[in-house]
Amino acid sequence: MNVLLDHLPQFREGFLGTLSITAASAALALVLGVVIAGFRVSPIPPLRAFGTAWVTLLRNTPLTLLFLISFFVIPQIFFPGTSPFVLAMMALGCYTSSFVCEAVRSGINTVPLGQAEAARSLGMTFFQTLRLIVLPQATRSVIPPMSSIFIALTKNSAIAGAFSNTELFNVSKLLSDKGFAIGWIFLWIALCYLVITFAISGLFRLLENRLEVAR
Amino acid sequence: MSSSVLYDAPGPKARVRNRVFSVVGGLAVLGLIVFAVVRLNAKGQFAPEMWDIFNYAGVRTSIRDGVVTTLKVFAVAAVLSLALGVLLAVGRLSDHKPVRWFATGFIELFRAVPLLITIYVLWVLFLTYRSDLGLSGDNTGFWALVIGLTVYNGSVQAEVLRAGINSVPRGQREAAYALGMRKTQVMMTVLVPQAVRAMLPTIISQLVVTLKDTSLGYVITYQELLFQLQQLAGNIVVNDENPYVPVIIVGGVIYIAMCLALSALATWIERRGRRAKTGIRVADAGQPLAAADALDVVDQSATSAPNASAGKTN
Numbered sequence: 001m002n003v004l005l006d007h008l009p010q011f012r013e014g015f016l017g018t019l020s021i022t023a024a025s026a027a028l029a030l031v032l033g034v035v036i037a038g039f040r041v042s043p044i045p046p047l048r049a050f051g052t053a054w055v056t057l058l059r060n061t062p063l064t065l066l067f068l069i070s071f072f073v074i075p076q077i078f079f080p081g082t083s084p085f086v087l088a089m090m091a092l093g094c095y096t097s098s099f100v101c102e103a104v105r106s107g108i109n110t111v112p113l114g115q116a117e118a119a120r121s122l123g124m125t126f127f128q129t130l131r132l133i134v135l136p137q138a139t140r141s142v143i144p145p146m147s148s149i150f151i152a153l154t155k156n157s158a159i160a161g162a163f164s165n166t167e168l169f170n171v172s173k174l175l176s177d178k179g180f181a182i183g184w185i186f187l188w189i190a191l192c193y194l195v196i197t198f199a200i201s202g203l204f205r206l207l208e209n210r211l212e213v214a215r
Numbered sequence: 216m217s218s219s220v221l222y223d224a225p226g227p228k229a230r231v232r233n234r235v236f237s238v239v240g241g242l243a244v245l246g247l248i249v250f251a252v253v254r255l256n257a258k259g260q261f262a263p264e265m266w267d268i269f270n271y272a273g274v275r276t277s278i279r280d281g282v283v284t285t286l287k288v289f290a291v292a293a294v295l296s297l298a299l300g301v302l303l304a305v306g307r308l309s310d311h312k313p314v315r316w317f318a319t320g321f322i323e324l325f326r327a328v329p330l331l332i333t334i335y336v337l338w339v340l341f342l343t344y345r346s347d348l349g350l351s352g353d354n355t356g357f358w359a360l361v362i363g364l365t366v367y368n369g370s371v372q373a374e375v376l377r378a379g380i381n382s383v384p385r386g387q388r389e390a391a392y393a394l395g396m397r398k399t400q401v402m403m404t405v406l407v408p409q410a411v412r413a414m415l416p417t418i419i420s421q422l423v424v425t426l427k428d429t430s431l432g433y434v435i436t437y438q439e440l441l442f443q444l445q446q447l448a449g450n451i452v453v454n455d456e457n458p459y460v461p462v463i464i465v466g467g468v469i470y471i472a473m474c475l476a477l478s479a480l481a482t483w484i485e486r487r488g489r490r491a492k493t494g495i496r497v498a499d500a501g502q503p504l505a506a507a508d509a510l511d512v513v514d515q516s517a518t519s520a521p522n523a524s525a526g527k528t529n
Binding site: 043044045046047049050056057059060061062063064065068069072073076077078120154155156157158159161162168169172173176182183185186189190193194197 | 223225229233236237240241244254255258260324327328329330331332335336339340343423427428429430431433434441444445448456457459460463466467470471474475478
C-alpha cells in the first residue's frame with residue numbers, strides 16, 4: 001500500500017513518461033498513417049505497392065522485434081547516438097501507423113461514391129476531392145477505431161520501458177527489483193493505465209459527438 | 216480500381232500524368248531502398264561471412280528451438296484463451312449479478328493493463344513462490360507467458376464472442392426456449408456455436424495477435440524465437456560486428472510467414488462463411504484487432520459492411 005506514497009516521484013515520472021512516449025508516437029503514427037493511406041488509395045502503382053508492403057510487413061511483425069531493430073540496427077547502421085526516446089517513438093509510431101492506415105482506408109471506403117462523383121463533376125482534382133470532400137466525411141467513421149488504436153498504443157508503450165525508457169513498466173520493474181510487493185505495484189500501475197485509457201476513450205467520445213454528421 | 220471513391224477511370228491527360236507520377240514515385244521508393252542497402256553494405260552487413268553463419272548447425276538448431284518454443288507457447292495459450300473466452304463471455308451474459316460483475320471486472324482489468332506488465336508480474340510472482348507452485352527453471356517463464364497471454368487474449372476473445380452471441384437473431388433463442396431447453400442448453404447448444412461461426416475470422420485474427428505477443432517472452436528472458444535471435448546476434452561476432460541485420464531479416468521472415476499463414480486461414484474461412492446462407496453475417500477477417508476493443512471493431516464492420524471487403528482485395 002505504501003509503495004505508492006513512498007515512491008510518488010517515481011510513479012509520477014513513470015506516468016509522465018508513458019504519457020509523453022504515447023503522445024509522441026501517436027503523432028508520428030497519425031502523420032505516417034494518413035500519408036500511407038493516401039499512398040494506398042492513390043492511382044500510382046509504385047506508391048500503392050509501397051503502402052501495401054508497409055502495412056503487411058508491419059502488421060505481421062511482433063512489436064518487440066521492431067524494438068529490437070530500432071535499438072540494435074538503427075543506431076549501428078544509420079543514425080548513431082539517437083536517444084532511446086526517439087528510437088522507441090520510431091518503433092511504436094511505425095507499428096501503429098499501419099493500423100492507422102487501415103482505419104483511414106476503411107473510413108474512406110465508407111464515404112458514398114456519389115459524394116466523390118459529385119466532387120469530380122464539379123471539376124475538383126484528386127487532392128481537392130480528398131481534402132475537401134472525402135477526408136472530412138471519412139474522419140467521422142474513423143474516430144471509433146482510432147480510439148481503440150490509441151488505447152492499444154498506450155498499452156504497447158509499456159514495451160518501451162523494457163528498452164531503457166522511463167515509464168510505468170520501467171518503474172514497476174525498478175521497484176520490484178528493490179523487493180517491494182509486486183501485487184500492490186501491479187494495482188497502482190493498472191490504475192494509472194486505466195486513467196489514461198479512460199481519458200482517451202472519453203476524449204474520442206467527445207470528438208465523435210462533436211463531429212457527427214447525418215448521412 | 217475504377218470504382219474507387221477518389222478518381223475516375225483516367226483519360227489521356229490523366230494517364231500521362233499518372234505515368235509521370237509513377238516514375239517519380241517509383242524512383243523515390245527505389246531511392247529509399249537503395250539508400251538502405253548502400254548503408255547496410257557500407258557497414259559490411261551483406262558480406263558473405265555475415266550470412267555464412269546460417270550454415271552452422273548450432274545456429275540452425277537454436278533458431279529451430281526458438282520456433283518450436285514459440286509455437287508451443289502459442290498452442291497452449293491459444294487453447295486456454297479460447298476456453299477462458301467462452302467462460303467469460305457466458306459469465307458476462309449470466310443472469311446472476313455476482314457472476315456478471317466478476318466477469319466484467321476481470322475482462323476490463325486485464326484488457327486495460329498492458330500484457331507485458333501482466334506477464335512480468337506473473338513472472339515475478341512465480342519466481343517468488345517457485346517452490347510452493349512446484350515450478351522449476353524454465354517453467355516459470357513458460358507459465359508466466361502462457362497465463363499472461365491467456366488472461367489478456369481470453370478477455371478479448373470473450374468480448375468478441377459476446378458480440379457474436381448478441382448478433383445471433385433473436386428467433387433462435389426464442390425457438391430454443393419454446394422447445395423447453397434450459398438456459399445452459401440454449402447458450403451452449405444454440406447460441407455459442409453460432410456465435411463462434413460468425414466470429415471465426417475475428418477470433419483467428421486475434422490468434423495472430425496472440426502469436427505475435429509470444430515475443431514478449433523476450434523481456435522475461437524466456438527462450439522463445441526472439442530471445443534466441445537476440446542471443447545469436449549478440450554472441451556471434453563476424454568482422455568485428457554483430458550480425459544483427461542478417462539475423463533479424465531471417466527472424467522477421469519467419470514471424471511474418473507464420474502470421475500471414477494464420478491470416479490467410481482467417482480470410483479463407485471468411486470467404487467460406489459468406490457462401491453459406493444462414494442469415495448470420497460473418498465478421499470481416501483482418502480487422503485491426505491488436506488495436507482492438509473488440510466491440511468497436513464489430514460495430515465498425517457492421518456499419519461499413521458493404522464496402523469493407525471491397526478494399527481488401529488490393
